[in-house]
Amino acid sequence: MVSEAPLPEWATEPCIMGIDEAGRxxxxxxxxxxxxxxxxxxxDTLATLNFADSKTLKEEKREELFENLKADESLRWAxxxxxxxxLSSKMLKRNKINLNEISHDSAIGLITRVLGxxxxxxEVYLDTVGDADKYRIKLSERFPSIKFVxxxxxxxxxxxxxxxxxxxxxxxxxxxxxxxxEETAENMHRKxxxxxxxxxxxxxxxxxxxxxxxxxxxxxRFSWGTCTSYSKDMVDVLWESDxxxxxxxxxxxxxxxxxxxxxxFTSSKxxxxxxxxxxxxxxxxxxxxxLEQLTHF
Amino acid sequence: xxxxRGTIGSINLSRKDDEEEVNISGHVHQLPCCIxxxxxxxxxxxxxxxxxxxxxxxxxxxxxxxxxxxxQGTSISLPNGYSGFVLGKKSLGKxxxxxxxxxxxxxxxxxxxxxxKLAYWNHESLPSKDDAFVRCFHWFAVAEAVSFSxxxxxxx
Numbered sequence: 197m198v199s200e201a202p203l204p205e206w207a208t209e210p211c212i213m214g215i216d217e218a219g220r221x222x223x224x225x226x227x228x229x230x231x232x233x234x235x236x237x238x239x240d241t242l243a244t245l246n247f248a249d250s251k252t253l254k255e256e257k258r259e260e261l262f263e264n265l266k267a268d269e270s271l272r273w274a275x276x277x278x279x280x281x282x283l284s285s286k287m288l289k290r291n292k293i294n295l296n297e298i299s300h301d302s303a304i305g306l307i308t309r310v311l312g313x314x315x316x317x318x319e320v321y322l323d324t325v326g327d328a329d330k331y332r333i334k335l336s337e338r339f340p341s342i343k344f345v346x347x348x349x350x351x352x353x354x355x356x357x358x359x360x361x362x363x364x365x366x367x368x369x370x371x372x373x374x375x376x377x378e379e380t381a382e383n384m385h386r387k388x389x390x391x392x393x394x395x396x397x398x399x400x401x402x403x404x405x406x407x408x409x410x411x412x413x414x415x416x417r418f419s420w421g422t423c424t425s426y427s428k429d430m431v432d433v434l435w436e437s438d439x440x441x442x443x444x445x446x447x448x449x450x451x452x453x454x455x456x457x458x459x460x461f462t463s464s465k466x467x468x469x470x471x472x473x474x475x476x477x478x479x480x481x482x483x484x485x486x487l488e489q490l491t492h493f
Numbered sequence: 494x495x496x497x498r499g500t501i502g503s504i505n506l507s508r509k510d511d512e513e514e515v516n517i518s519g520h521v522h523q524l525p526c527c528i529x530x531x532x533x534x535x536x537x538x539x540x541x542x543x544x545x546x547x548x549x550x551x552x553x554x555x556x557x558x559x560x561x562x563x564x565q566g567t568s569i570s571l572p573n574g575y576s577g578f579v580l581g582k583k584s585l586g587k588x589x590x591x592x593x594x595x596x597x598x599x600x601x602x603x604x605x606x607x608x609x610k611l612a613y614w615n616h617e618s619l620p621s622k623d624d625a626f627v628r629c630f631h632w633f634a635v636a637e638a639v640s641f642s643x644x645x646x647x648x649x
Binding site for chain 2 (some may be wrong): 378379414
């Protein structure tokens with residue numbers, strides 16, 4: 197999502213950009229990265245527009261400021277909406293991608309996009325994610341022509357970041373309000389609350405929408421600690437990718453294999469989960485195909 | 494485990510005249526995980542495969558999410574002449590059909606549903622012809638060449 201083209205005239209002047217995020221903490225919904233940029237010569241005017249850290253503003257005020265900002269021809273903005281499914285799945289891969297990395301990638305993506313449009317970015321301001329110095333170095337190496345200012349509370353220190361925080365926050369709120377649940381089970385509703393784990397509405401929503409097999413609707417970030425506290429209400433799910441971590445090489449014969457074929461045969465004396473594979477002595481043809489003769493079922 | 498203590502059981506793949514065959518083609522999913530649950534579940538309300546533009550080895554890749562993990566899978570048809578069956582233990586009322594009727598030791602199975610298509614899903618990789626699951630089908634050709642009569646007899 198980008199504000200409408202074509203490229204404004206001021207884009208060929210040296211430009212500044214602020215980047216900020218909304219929805220990093222919530223257990224559900226997308227995380228949104230927003231950016232706001234303008235000519236450096238517009239910086240003084242920007243400071244008079246009353247942009248403040250979006251968290252300190254009431255919703256109506258944020259909406260109003262977002263409308264002002266969209267109408268201002270000296271300002272441009274863009275957002276990156278990261279789907280909760282993407283957050284969960286990246287964080288639950290075998291080679292886990294943590295939230296800081298996802299955040300860095302999103303910010304880098306926004307800068308790349310705006311540069312690609314032909315905007316002469318010379319300064320970028322952003323809130324720190326992880327260690328500020330390391331983050332600044334990472335960005336500077338990636339974009340040598342840009343001066344980066346990475347600071348804690350950048351959203352209240354720099355108006356251009358405050359503006360970006362409004363873009364991000366309003367986009368996140370709207371995305372959640374308009375969220376269409378993928379699941380079609382009965383009795384589902386959309387009173388998510390803010391999505392923060394402490395919000396009573398969010399808690400009630402999670403309680404109401406948990407499912408013993410599926411866990412939660414895909415709106416929920418399964419990788420969040422909040423979800424772990426619900427695991428007692430859910431059946432265990434064992435993943436192949438979680439199992440083979442310890443013993444490295446996947447070709448070592450006689451290694452423990454996760455038995456998936458036994459699911460369902462719970463009356464059997466064999467354990468339904470991990471058992472010693474009887475691959476030993478089996479022909480390679482069968483090993484490679486995970487085929488096994490079943491004498492008990 | 495597997496010390497040759499085979500048990501004798503029977504599988505009945507015929508259906509009674511008054512019951513319609515349940516065909517669950519397109520509703521069978523092989524997941525890369527073990528779900529420790531056995532029973533009815535509203536799969537189609539929660540598990541929502543979506544097509545992608547990706548194609549590997551002529552397989553159309555679909556994606557779906559389960560428990561927060563992204564799965565990539567594909568739908569495949571079983572080779573000609575083969576079918577998949579969902580088997581269930583016979584209910585106690587029909588025990589007279591069984592050879593061994595002693596309590597807790599019945600090993601008589603009957604067909605609950607049939608399928609000729611299924612979707613299998615990978616967690617960390619795109620589906621391909623190299624997947625163990627697809628390569629399982631190689632066994633059919635080998636089995637037919639080696640001991641077709643035995644295989645045929647086992648099903649009867």
